[in-house]
Amino acid sequence: xxxxxxxxxxxxxxxxxxxLGVVNAFGTLSLYRGFEVGQLSIVxxxxxxxxxxxxxxxxxxxxxSMTEELLLGIILVITGIILVCIQTTQKDASKxxxxxxxxxxxxxxxxxxxxxGLKPVSSVLGVFLPVLIIRWTSIPIIAIPFxxxxxxxxxxxxxxxxxxxxxxxxxxxxxYNLGVTLGTxxxxxxxxxxxxxxTVLFARVILKERLSPHQILGFVTIVVGVxxxxxxxx
Numbered sequence: 001x002x003x004x005x006x007x008x009x010x011x012x013x014x015x016x017x018x019x020l021g022v023v024n025a026f027g028t029l030s031l032y033r034g035f036e037v038g039q040l041s042i043v044x045x046x047x048x049x050x051x052x053x054x055x056x057x058x059x060x061x062x063x064x065s066m067t068e069e070l071l072l073g074i075i076l077v078i079t080g081i082i083l084v085c086i087q088t089t090q091k092d093a094s095k096x097x098x099x100x101x102x103x104x105x106x107x108x109x110x111x112x113x114x115x116x117g118l119k120p121v122s123s124v125l126g127v128f129l130p131v132l133i134i135r136w137t138s139i140p141i142i143a144i145p146f147x148x149x150x151x152x153x154x155x156x157x158x159x160x161x162x163x164x165x166x167x168x169x170x171x172x173x174x175x176y177n178l179g180v181t182l183g184t185x186x187x188x189x190x191x192x193x194x195x196x197x198x199t200v201l202f203a204r205v206i207l208k209e210r211l212s213p214h215q216i217l218g219f220v221t222i223v224v225g226v227x228x229x230x231x232x233x234x
Contacts, residue, residue, distance in 0.1 A: 006125050013124040014133065020117045021137025027110030029142060030103045038100010041209045044199035045222045046104035049077045053112020054189040062119065064184055069228055076225030081105075083218025115176070115189040122177040131173045 007014055034043040052074050058064040081101075121130050179188040203209045211219065 006129065010124045013121050016117060016121045017125065017130050017133035018137050020114055020121065020130070021134040022141065023110050023114050023117070024134050025138040025141035027107045027114060028138065029145065030106035030110065034100045034103030034107065038103065039209055040199065040203040040207060041211055041219070042215065043100045043104040044195075044203070045219050046081050046101055047107045047111065048195055048199075048226065049081055049222060050108045050111035050115060051189040051226060052077050053109055054115040054185050057112065057116040058119070058185040058189075061116075062185065073225045073228035076221050076228065078225075080218040080220075080222030080225060083214050083221060112189075115180075116185055118177060119180050119185045122181050127174055127177045127181065130177055131170060134173070135170070 031043075031047055034047065055064075055070060055074065059066045059070075118130060125133075176188065204211075
């Protein structure tokens with residue numbers, strides 16, 4: 001069966017892809033807004049905790065097993081989120097952290113729903129079609145606030161950065177779809193959630209962001225929790 005014929009044979013999967021495109025659009029806007037107003041090294045680990053949502057949905061709806069290791073991983077991730085959100089510095093910085101964390105939590109839930117939903121859709125439509133459907137659905141939605149705001153001309157080199165981000169994001173989605181069609185949501189989504197380790201590293205080295213000791217502990221706790229969900233589940 002060709003990819004195009006799958007669109008005709010499985011209309012419910014196409015509808016599912018469109019709905020996931022809507023979820024992806026709002027999740028992306030929430031994540032990028034969090035990056036804009038918050039602290040990257042705090043927003044990223046919270047956003048990367050979306051596998052908690054994916055795991056819970058996979059256990060409830062797909063019948064994937066809930067082990068003691070999975071439960072421990074979920075508890076660690078939630079604990080880590082609480083730790084990184086606790087701010088002991090000045091009032092303005094505290095508001096900035098909480099505002100960024102709120103957007104990150106929005107992506108956490110929407111991203112978890114997206115990563116879960118890709119399993120049944122990709123299993124029917126294959127690896128590439130869901131990515132195309134999601135992109136075609138997301139672009140008009142994301143373009144609306146951009147066209148409304150029109151905050152002026154972009155900085156030099158911005159277009160190159162946007163194209164690079166788009167390329168790697170699309171490549172990551174294709175890779176995720178391939179993994180989730182071959183494995184379980186529980187394992188693949190949690191391994192994907194490890195991206196925060198790279199993000200925080202760049203934030204520390206390039207942006208010179210600093211974390212308080214309890215936030216560092218929270219970040220480590222989230223990484224350990226996501227690792228447990230990924231490596232010890234199944």
